[in-house]
Amino acid sequence: DIQMTQSPASLSASLEEIVTITCQASQNIGNWLAWYQQKPGKSPQLLIYGTTSLADGVPSRFSGSRSGTQYSLKISRLQVEDIGIYYCQQASSTPWTFGGGTKLELK
């Protein structure tokens, strides 16, 4: 199975701050990478797909990028509504696997 190593596991940031979360894939997954946000008691919500494409309705302060097998999610100016847990997911080969999650809190 492809391992997705996500970091950091938790992150405390201030409003308007730039936040970056990364996922390291254990092998080449191309651009088969998505990011989700999950709020307490809710289902995950798709933010980014295909490494860089923004899902419908997602604010433009979210962006995705890739360098080799390292993938990044960037929030350009943190807002209160961005608090939650973020997961990456690879869809290159089955079983599709998720990163361990990053819990984003307000400082």
Add this chain to the structure above:
Amino acid sequence: QVQLQQSGAELVKPGSSVKMSCKASGYTFTSYYIYWIKQRPGQGLEWIGRIGPGSGDTNYNEKFKGKATFTVDKSSSTAYMQLSSLTPEDTAVYYCARGPATRGWFAYWGQGTLVTVSS
């Protein structure tokens, strides 16, 4: 609009089975696969597998073979997952999600079904 409505929470005993449902609406049920994803309390997400409602084709994560069984009822646009020989490690929220037949991601999720395995 696309909706996936899952069945309610279940409290079940160790060693028993449980069957949960995921009713799809707002799209052609047979045009997308239904995926099942496990989330243990306070933990991350695990891909259990998928079923193609049109073909009946199934793919299971090796880890869940023998544990999970997927079926569909096309007449009611409902997908089902049965979990057998339940143990406390099966206590989790189980999500269904709509996804592609090949590779991709989940733009639509059900609200989740909490299964609690306890004597």
